[in-house]
Amino acid sequence: MQKVTKLDRVPTIEDIQLTHETILPYIHRTPVFTNQSINELTQAKLYFKCENFQKIGAFKMRGATAAALALSKEEVERGLATHSSGNHAQAVASIAKNLNTKAYIVMPSNAPVIKKQATAGYGAEITLCEPTQEARETTLAAILARTGATFIHPYDNYNVIAGQASAAKELIEDSPILDAILSPIGGGGLMSGTALATRYFSPTTKIYGTEPEAVNDAFRSFQSGKIEVNSSTNTIADGLKTNTCEKTFGIIQSHLQAIFTVSEEEIVSAMRLIWERMKIIIEPSCAVPFAAVLKHKELFINKKVGIILTGGNVDLTQLPFTKF
């Protein structure tokens, strides 16, 4: 099989095609679900890409796998490393296990026990640190120096972006021609991948980003034209607290039609509708694009709309449904 290379530029259509072929043996091609009752409610035709059914329960498996498979044999042998409290940690741990190498994961000491357990379950070596960005980075730097492992950043990496793009590519392949596609924006890896795949494989489809109001850095960046940062991380959508970076924001800025923001209550209400009507478990983060469709219903009436459901890793003892 032709090997995908390390990318130092915005992924081309060929990069995304090759990346997709390369990672396919390591990921699930997840189904696209539709739901009559939700279509009646929105008066649109919604196509949900179910990355909650992806390996490790989230799309992050795609990007981490793409980055890992772009490394040399020697690099793989020295191991993979990252800092993450969430799905990216599990994704790096899982692909390292698949490639028969070590994963070194730096996690903040306050990360949920279930996330630590899940990551350890893939055989990763976990190093706990203070729950600050600085502590994460210095702890990781020490590990990289000691082990020679390669840092796989969750989104500031063009191979990761090309990997995340494969979710929208599959959604486009498995749906009728979409009028619009929506993703949530955290660090922007999925959003920029979605934007590229849509521009390349379905050029007439409008591309929308979505964010919680509470962490609307991308929304403000899109308005101001430069990278803005969040001053708070107070949202239930725990996957969307991060800020974008130059690589992801550059792509977002070039290809998005608009970015919508939604309130915490709108997120929980949309999440609940998907749980109740579709009978699938999704994280708060992936209710954000659906909440945006509900909020801007008039824009999507009679349209075919693709939505990436990013993951399904939630703590069942800490559900938000009695809050609102």
Add this chain to the structure above:
Amino acid sequence: MQKVTKLDRVPTIEDIQLTHETILPYIHRTPVFTNQSINELTQAKLYFKCENFQKIGAFKMRGATAAALALSKEEVERGLATHSSGNHAQAVASIAKNLNTKAYIVMPSNAPVIKKQATAGYGAEITLCEPTQEARETTLAAILARTGATFIHPYDNYNVIAGQASAAKELIEDSPILDAILSPIGGGGLMSGTALATRYFSPTTKIYGTEPEAVNDAFRSFQSGKIEVNSSTNTIADGLKTNTCEKTFGIIQSHLQAIFTVSEEEIVSAMRLIWERMKIIIEPSCAVPFAAVLKHKELFINKKVGIILTGGNVDLTQLPFTKF
């Protein structure tokens, strides 16, 4: 299309084939899911028939549709009726709406608000009664006398049994040859349909029933050879509180290998595993067969095992995951 007739005998293979063809335009052919992590845990290969994705969120849509489509045009015009606090009420209401006729549903006054709303949402006329079996029956009898509507019993009806059989038929068609198949037993409609479909379409497959210990009427009936009844209905598996009847128990007695019972804690633990690993929402009732596989792991090691996931209608504000 050849019309299915009212059945006054145990459904034959042809009855089930014809019933399946007849109801197909009105139901979803639901997917069969597998899950690597659950297979590793059980050391078996499990094939889950996802009736939680069925219309109205449960397999009951199959049986109610089969019974309704066996009626004459005049009978359909006079309307459909039943008493039920759960999924069967929604199923009758939904097929009545599809057939453009009335549904008269008797519900106990203590039925959950969401169930009443869902049933009313299909345009059914709901009559509330005291929460006793007697009140349900006399209230329904008065409605039948007044309207001329036809009572569609949730399981004491061979057309309903033939309809429920279509779930196992599809599971068998969409899986490799199964070593075993498991269903839960409430009134026995799904169990007897599953037994017939398996005997007809996969004769080498062993057929197991499963029940909560707290409502083990079928288990005791299977031992004693006569219909036993529950003295309590104190189980989280709210779909399994009913007793079997002559029609369903006759089939169960003839075809089942064994009936397994599981505790309330085993049900919640199995339900939680399916939610967490498979990212799908299932009712407590359909965790019962999976709980039985976990409990009798040694019986199923390296076997291909089919499990009917019966439905996904749960109250998200009343989840059991913090109880155990």
